[in-house]
Amino acid sequence: MKRFWLILLSMGMVTVLSVSAYAADVKFSGQYYVAGMYLNHVDIRENSSAAFTRSTAFFYQRLRLGTDFIVSPCLKLVTRMDIMERVWEPDSVSNYAPVVYDTSVDSSGAATKAAAGHGNADARNWDFDHIYIDYASSIGQFQVGFMPDLVWGTKWGNNSAFSSTGQIKYFLPIGPVKMLFAYVKKDEKDYWKDDTKVVANDRDYDSYRLGPLYKFKSGNVSGETGILFIYDHDARFKGTDDQKTDTFVLQPYFKGKFGPISLQGEINYAFGQVEYDSAADQDISSFTAFLDADAKFGMFTVGGSLAFVQGDNDSTDDEINNALTGGPDLDPCWMMFNHSTLNSWVGGIKTHTNKVGGEMTNAWFGQLRAGIAPTSKLKLVASVSYAKADKEPTGYIDDEYGWEIDLTGTYKITNNLSYMLGAGYLFTGDYYKGTSSSHQIEDNYMLINKLTLDF
Secondary structure (H helix, E strand, C coil), X not given: CHHHHXXXXXXXXXXXXXCCCCCCEEEEEEEEEEEEEEECCCECECCCCHHHHCCEEEEEEEEEEEEEEEEECCEEEEEEEEEEEEECCCCCCHHHCCCCCCCCCCCCCCCCXXXXXXXXXXCCCXXXXXXEEEEEECCEEEEEEEEEECCCCCCCCCEEEEEEEEEEEEEEEECCEEEEEEEEEEECCCCECCECCCCCCCCCEEEEEEEEEEEEEECCXXXXXXXXXXXXEECCCCCCCCCEXXXXXXXXXXXXXXXXXXXXXXXXXXXXXEECCCCCCEEEEEEEEEEEEEEEECCEEEEEEEEEECCCCCCCCCEECCCCCCCCCCCCCCCCCCHHHHHHHHCCEEXXXXXXXXXXXXXXXXXXXXXXXXXXXXXXXXXXXXXXCCCCXXXXXXXXXXXXXXXXXXXXXXXXXXEEEEEXXXXXXXXXXXXXXXXXECCEEEEEEEEEEEC
């Protein structure tokens, strides 16, 4: 039956998309940034060796180039490529020995990193992330190819920058509502040239998605709302204790602007089951929530965020409660739960437990923000954030992640060129001491500056 539907869907797509295509125009857009970072400690364990408690400081950069090949007003080929995403250093790979580079693959795009021994084996010159057909037909909009995965609603739970998968999307307008139908290939486990060790069929990881979106505007009130239904079938470990996972996810969200106030929120709820052949099955029940507000009064802005990610202090019981995260797109602080800067370039801050940085997991989180824009070119923002664990792991002495104060100033040199200067100070909580009160940890701080060109 699976093959029947695959063939039928393929035939339908071929019929819809089989038109003569001659590129009539090419549209470029993108962003180039150069950043410098100083982190006072890469390891906050006070009694750790000097090799780990040292600071780090380096420059890094990335050119993200989007190119749309416009065949007609309703048909285009959309591509995105990251170019020279790297730390400023010579091309010699001797620092990473033993390393064998295969520059044709990189997991931040559509392929898999294959540089043995190098912890962040980015393709050092170029890396295609997205390439897909976007066709606005008389019966709806089609998108087919590799594109950002896990992008829905608010930034909560999203992974637009670090995940790319093969997808087929169809948007059907029904009055004021737009319906999304999507098929996503999360992982392919059938036999092919580069995966010849496959010994069983139907061990894929597939995702099916359906959801309505509704946008509204009346006077000085505007916004949008929607809900996404996801069914994930993961049979990658079918040959290991005959394990398979069926997960259902609901993602309702809203965004609204009410005069000077902007408000957004999203809830993610996952349920399902992990089935084993010779072990007890596990139920999935995982919940996250996000609420964010900002208000602008002349040159001043105030705002705040509340977030919750359910934790799980016992991974061996019959229920999985940590199947969801806040996603890598969130980045609420310079250190706590920061993925795109701290986790991607430094690798996180080492502690007696898990690292500081990365996606938000097992957490209650709150943040207050205040900003001022004394001129149209300058904006200053200060924030205070606090986080604690939802579930304190067994044996841990505390559940507090800590407090963080962040300052960010951005100056627009031109309409397209801006300079940002930021600083963050983390008052580290005792959660990172782990299971022993005798463990000592240190506070930490980070400085960052960034020159960004948008075009």
